[in-house]
Amino acid sequence: xxxxxxxxxxxxxxxxxxxxxxxxxxxxxxxxxxxxxxxxxxxxxxxxxxxxxxxxxxxxxxxxxxxxxxxxxxxxxxxxxxxxxxxxxxxxxxxxxxxxxxxxxxxxxxxxxxxxxxxxxxxxxxxxxxxxxxxxxxxxxxxxxxxxxxxxxxxxxxxxxxxxxxxxxxxxxxxxxxxxxxxxxxxxxxxxxxxxxxxxxxxxxxxxxxxxxxxxxxxxxxxxxxxxxxxxxxxxxx
Amino acid sequence: xxxxxxxxxxxxxxxxxxxxxxxxxxxxxxxxxxxxxxxxxxxxxxxxxxxxxxxxxxxxxxxxxxxxxxxxxxxxxxxxxxxxxxxxxxxxxxxxxxxxxxxxxxxxxxxxxxxxxxxxxxxxxxxxxxxxxxxxxxxxxxxxxxxxxxxxxxxxxxxxxxxxxxxxxxxxxxxxxxxxxxxxxxxxxxxxxxxxxxxxxxxxxxxxxxxxxxxxxxxxxxxxxxxxxxxxxxxxxxxxxxxxxxxxxxxxxxxxxxxxxxxxxxxxxxxxxxxxxxxxxxxxxxxxxxxxxxxxxxxxxxxxx
Numbered sequence: 001x002x003x004x005x006x007x008x009x010x011x012x013x014x015x016x017x018x019x020x021x022x023x024x025x026x027x028x029x030x031x032x033x034x035x036x037x038x039x040x041x042x043x044x045x046x047x048x049x050x051x052x053x054x055x056x057x058x059x060x061x062x063x064x065x066x067x068x069x070x071x072x073x074x075x076x077x078x079x080x081x082x083x084x085x086x087x088x089x090x091x092x093x094x095x096x097x098x099x100x101x102x103x104x105x106x107x108x109x110x111x112x113x114x115x116x117x118x119x120x121x122x123x124x125x126x127x128x129x130x131x132x133x134x135x136x137x138x139x140x141x142x143x144x145x146x147x148x149x150x151x152x153x154x155x156x157x158x159x160x161x162x163x164x165x166x167x168x169x170x171x172x173x174x175x176x177x178x179x180x181x182x183x184x185x186x187x188x189x190x191x192x193x194x195x196x197x198x199x200x201x202x203x204x205x206x207x208x209x210x211x212x213x214x215x216x217x218x219x220x221x222x223x224x225x226x227x228x229x230x231x232x233x234x235x236x237x238x
Numbered sequence: 239x240x241x242x243x244x245x246x247x248x249x250x251x252x253x254x255x256x257x258x259x260x261x262x263x264x265x266x267x268x269x270x271x272x273x274x275x276x277x278x279x280x281x282x283x284x285x286x287x288x289x290x291x292x293x294x295x296x297x298x299x300x301x302x303x304x305x306x307x308x309x310x311x312x313x314x315x316x317x318x319x320x321x322x323x324x325x326x327x328x329x330x331x332x333x334x335x336x337x338x339x340x341x342x343x344x345x346x347x348x349x350x351x352x353x354x355x356x357x358x359x360x361x362x363x364x365x366x367x368x369x370x371x372x373x374x375x376x377x378x379x380x381x382x383x384x385x386x387x388x389x390x391x392x393x394x395x396x397x398x399x400x401x402x403x404x405x406x407x408x409x410x411x412x413x414x415x416x417x418x419x420x421x422x423x424x425x426x427x428x429x430x431x432x433x434x435x436x437x438x439x440x441x442x443x444x445x446x447x448x449x450x451x452x453x454x455x456x457x458x459x460x461x462x463x464x465x466x467x468x469x470x471x472x473x474x475x476x477x478x479x480x481x482x483x484x485x486x487x488x489x490x491x492x493x494x495x496x497x498x499x500x501x502x503x504x505x506x507x508x509x510x511x512x513x514x515x516x517x518x519x520x521x522x523x524x525x526x527x528x529x530x531x532x533x534x535x536x537x538x539x540x541x542x543x
Binding site: 017083085086088090091092 | 288289313317
């Protein structure tokens with residue numbers, strides 16, 4: 001068993017021990033469930049289309065707020081309590097530490113998404129359902145979550161205060177989720193193209209339409225990797 | 239495992255926390271690290287455990303530099319403030335640290351059990367760490383440091399927060415472990431160093447100011463023999479003059495009635511010659527006590543300017 005997996009298991013357990021996981025799962029399922037099934041205007045019955053578009057759009061926004069809440073403690077709390085010293089003096093590399101933290105947060109999000117699979121099954125029985133596009137939508141949510149977790153762990157490694165980590169992750173997230181898209185539509189030519197390439201939402205929209213483009217995959221993997229590499233770098237500076 | 243520290247330096251900003259220190263510790267040796275707050279003890283320990291990277295100098299373990307080979311699994315470390323995952327139960331926490339330190343899965347339950355017994359955690363083993371008293375938390379800290387049976391133990395103030403009985407138990411434990419392992423411990427409690435350590439290293443402002451056994455340090459700081467004697471049945475002034483006239487005497491002070499403090503010249507003992515003097519004058523020598531410099535005094539002398 002590698003050190004990363006041992007760390008991930010402990011971290012995942014601490015989410016469930018501290019109620020964070022239950023609050024997240026309940027709120028996530030409550031939010032998405034309400035908008036998919038009950039909201040009236042815009043829910044699946046109103047749209048009369050057997051797809052998960054509403055779910056993907058709501059999940060995208062919900063995860064944008066939830067992931068910083070999951071990641072804020074990952075490194076900041078270890079720094080505050082001093083347990084980082086304990087971890088870094090065990091037979092664990094900085095990279096294994098960061099990767100373990102990433103896996104824990106990613107697994108928690110994956111569990112949350114797994115609980116929405118009944119939506120997938122139910123809606124697929126309601127009409128003409130495009131499995132490919134909807135599976136791609138789930139893939140998009142996983143990739144988007146990975147990117148936000150990368151950003152969140154980076155923010156958490158910058159400070160020993162969880163609130164600061166949360167706000168930092170949210171601020172960086174706003175740029176990728178929202179601001180770059182706005183700037184892309186507000187400008188033209190090369191500048192617009194650059195901002196559009198940086199915008200996380202445009203890549204997510206592209207995948208959730210069912211088009212799995214290598215450009216989008218590379219984008220999400222790059223944002224995640226840069227977040228984790230920077231975190232590793234910051235942790236190694238002590 | 240032998241540890242060799244060679245010209246180690248570490249600065250925080252412009253302040254040198256550790257300034258060009260070198261020393262060696264051998265297998266089976268318990269080294270006591272003494273020094274006032276901010277002297278550089280903890281920084282040195284953090285560099286040995288590879289938590290901090292030195293600005294210059296090298297640390298080698300069994301001849302291999304830690305800069306090029308990872309030796310973390312050979313080291314057990316109890317940090318100064320004993321950080322722990324408070325939300326975890328004791329048993330789970332020890333299993334977690336054992337797994338992280340590479341203890342084989344099949345051996346983990348036995349190893350955890352051993353540590354629980356060795357550190358006296360049996361009654362508290364199912365509690366969450368946050369529910370434990372400071373003393374028990376300290377024991378958990380010690381248990382996690384020793385869980386993988388490391389050959390080197392680095393303990394930063396291991397007896398902080400323990401009651402007197404626990405202190406004695408932990409000292410005995412460290413002594414037992416120290417016979418087969420290399421142990422470096424730091425403390426502010428001077429009698430503890432004397433009771434536990436084979437060798438003492440005093441560090442001040444990042445530099446080593448003394449290195450040796452408690453006895454060597456006493457001799458070094460004392461230089462000359464000081465005796466406190468009580469001589470009866472004679473005139474005080476007469477006794478004083480006669481002792482002063484001895485060839486081995488450097489100075490004599492009258493402390494109180496019939497009591498004198500005699501300082502001998504360097505490297506010479508005056509016990510016999512004083513006894514002979516008393517015999518010769520029919521004085522009764524009722525007390526002769528060599529004056530021992532306390533470790534506290536040595537420490538104060540070396541670390542205050």
